[in-house]
Amino acid sequence: xxxxxxFLDTFFKPDLIRHYLPSIAIGTLTTIEIGMxxxxxxxxxGLVLAVVRTFRILPINVILVACVDxxxxxxxxxxxxxxxxxxxxxxxxxPSFAVLWIVLSLVLAAFAEExxxxxxxSIPKGxxxxxxxxxxxxxxxxxxxxxxxxxxxxxxxxxxxTLAITKNTALGTAIGVPEILNQATTGQSFSGNATPxxxxxxxxxxxxxxxxxxxxxxxxxxxxxxx
Amino acid sequence: MTxxxxxxRGLRKSFGHVEVLRGIxxxxxxxxxVFIIGPSGSGKSTLLRCCNRLExxxxxxxxxxxxxxxxxxxDINAMRRQIGMVFQSFNLYPHLTALSNVxxxxxxxxxxxxAEAETLALAALARVGLREKAKSYPSExxxxxxxxxxxxxxxxLEPTIMLFDEPTSALDPELVGSVLGVMRELKQDGxxxxxxxxxxxxxxxxADRVIFMDHGAVVEExxxxxxxxxPREARTRAFIxxxxx
Ligand SMILES: Nc1ncnc2c1ncn2[C@@H]1O[C@H](COP(=O)(O)OP(=O)(O)OP(=O)(O)O)[C@@H](O)[C@H]1O
Ligand SMILES: [Mg+2]
Numbered sequence: 001x002x003x004x005x006x007f008l009d010t011f012f013k014p015d016l017i018r019h020y021l022p023s024i025a026i027g028t029l030t031t032i033e034i035g036m037x038x039x040x041x042x043x044x045x046g047l048v049l050a051v052v053r054t055f056r057i058l059p060i061n062v063i064l065v066a067c068v069d070x071x072x073x074x075x076x077x078x079x080x081x082x083x084x085x086x087x088x089x090x091x092x093x094x095p096s097f098a099v100l101w102i103v104l105s106l107v108l109a110a111f112a113e114e115x116x117x118x119x120x121x122s123i124p125k126g127x128x129x130x131x132x133x134x135x136x137x138x139x140x141x142x143x144x145x146x147x148x149x150x151x152x153x154x155x156x157x158x159x160x161x162t163l164a165i166t167k168n169t170a171l172g173t174a175i176g177v178p179e180i181l182n183q184a185t186t187g188q189s190f191s192g193n194a195t196p197x198x199x200x201x202x203x204x205x206x207x208x209x210x211x212x213x214x215x216x217x218x219x220x221x222x223x224x225x226x227x
Numbered sequence: 228m229t230x231x232x233x234x235x236r237g238l239r240k241s242f243g244h245v246e247v248l249r250g251i252x253x254x255x256x257x258x259x260x261v262f263i264i265g266p267s268g269s270g271k272s273t274l275l276r277c278c279n280r281l282e283x284x285x286x287x288x289x290x291x292x293x294x295x296x297x298x299x300x301x302d303i304n305a306m307r308r309q310i311g312m313v314f315q316s317f318n319l320y321p322h323l324t325a326l327s328n329v330x331x332x333x334x335x336x337x338x339x340x341x342a343e344a345e346t347l348a349l350a351a352l353a354r355v356g357l358r359e360k361a362k363s364y365p366s367e368x369x370x371x372x373x374x375x376x377x378x379x380x381x382x383x384l385e386p387t388i389m390l391f392d393e394p395t396s397a398l399d400p401e402l403v404g405s406v407l408g409v410m411r412e413l414k415q416d417g418x419x420x421x422x423x424x425x426x427x428x429x430x431x432x433x434a435d436r437v438i439f440m441d442h443g444a445v446v447e448e449x450x451x452x453x454x455x456x457x458p459r460e461a462r463t464r465a466f467i468x469x470x471x472x
Binding site for chain 2: 124136137149
């Protein structure tokens with residue numbers, strides 16, 4: 001057997017592809033579901049936290065910043081394992097997909113809050129003052145003038161963070177969430193062949209390349225040159 | 228004599244221990260254009276910003292059209308709509324078109340329908356000669372055009388008085404004229420205006436009164452012809468000599 005066919009046999013074995021296609025497909029759907037849930041709740045929570053922070057209520061902000069920093073400091077896998085194996089000991093049983101969803105949502109929320117907060121701070125004081133001088137209150141200035149600008153400015157870092165964190169759905173493997181990597185490693189250990197892993201890799205690429213493209217699109221769509 | 232639109236009495240403002248305004252008395256009558264000059268740091272911007280409470284005065288009273296601006300029961304957001312403010316740096320909202328810049332407060336603060344707000348916004352843009360730029364973004368406009376949109380944004384709310392803080396200082400010389408032209412027309416239309424600026428020629432032919440401020444106090448006030456030709460105070464004389472040099 002020459003090297004080329006050995007390569008094909010290791011990574012692209014036709015009958016294994018056929019055999020594992022359904023389970024990789026299921027894994028892909030699971031990853032999409034959890035990924036989308038994480039993006040929605042993570043960014044929404046991050047936005048709420050950033051808005052809460054603008055009110056500059058000292059005790060609230062101290063707690064908020066502490067929590068955000070902890071979430072950003074811990075490797076997500078540590079949190080996932082801690083919650084999944086820890087909570088049952090105090091009588092709380094959370095399904096594994098929910099653990100993954102909640103933990104990664106919180107991590108994304110923490111990063112999104114920091115990014116959006118930096119965006120809010122970067123809006124010049126004159127924008128606030130002008131809005132206030134035309135009768136906007138604090139909150140409506142934030143909603144109609146400051147946040148729309150801050151969110152446009154933060155599209156690139158937010159997309160990057162969102163990508164990095166949704167890719168962490170692969171951590172679901174460690175706690176038995178039937179997502180792509182889990183299906184792929186299961187297939188690999190049953191077949192003793194790397195083809196299912198390669199299929200998983202391809203599934204990730206197919207899944208995330210469009211997200212990268214969407215980020216690019218949003219970036220150009222919402223860009224405006226400052227005068 | 229008619230009641231003043233703006234009446235300031237004993238206005239003081241401190242930042243920490245530094246007193247920046249030391250008891251200002253000033254009344255602006257309807258349709259009057261009062262022009263404020265003074266050296267850098269004399270408190271001109273602070274005075275203007277106190278007039279819509281972007282700065283909170285430390286003491287004194289401010290009445291706008293008979294309403295006590297500093298009373299806790301006064302709805303400051305409603306009052307600010309009546310007090311048009313134009314900044315040196317234009318401060319247009321960069322993510323919105325000229326039309327939306329002008330109509331946003333009409334829609335979200337005054338709660339007019341989109342159609343009604345845009346009709347009024349277009350009329351305001353027409354007043355500053357920029358109706359055809361309604362769909363342009365601030366980055367697509369010259370400095371002079373941006374400042375005129377900023378004026379339209381304030382005008383659209385039908386203010387009873389307009390405050391201008393060095394509206395032409397950030398502009399290239401060749402763009403100053405268009406903004407001053409708009410301000411002249413406002414004056415002719417009977418707008419009450421309080422203007423901080425160094426444009427002496429504009430002061431000469433548009434202002435009713437010129438006020439010279441120094442170190443947080445009004446040093447001298449007189450009609451423009453008088454204050455430029457024969458200032459009474461030495462400080463005024465020195466400042467004007469410096470400006471017209
Ligand atoms: N937010 C602030 N905090 C502390 N000091 C301030 C603040 N704003 C203004 N000052 C001080 O108040 C004084 C008056 O400032 P102001 O901006 O009113 O002067 P101005 O007459 O408008 O000057 P310019 O011609 O340079 O615009 C200055 O000494 C300035 O440093
Ligand atoms: Mg100033």
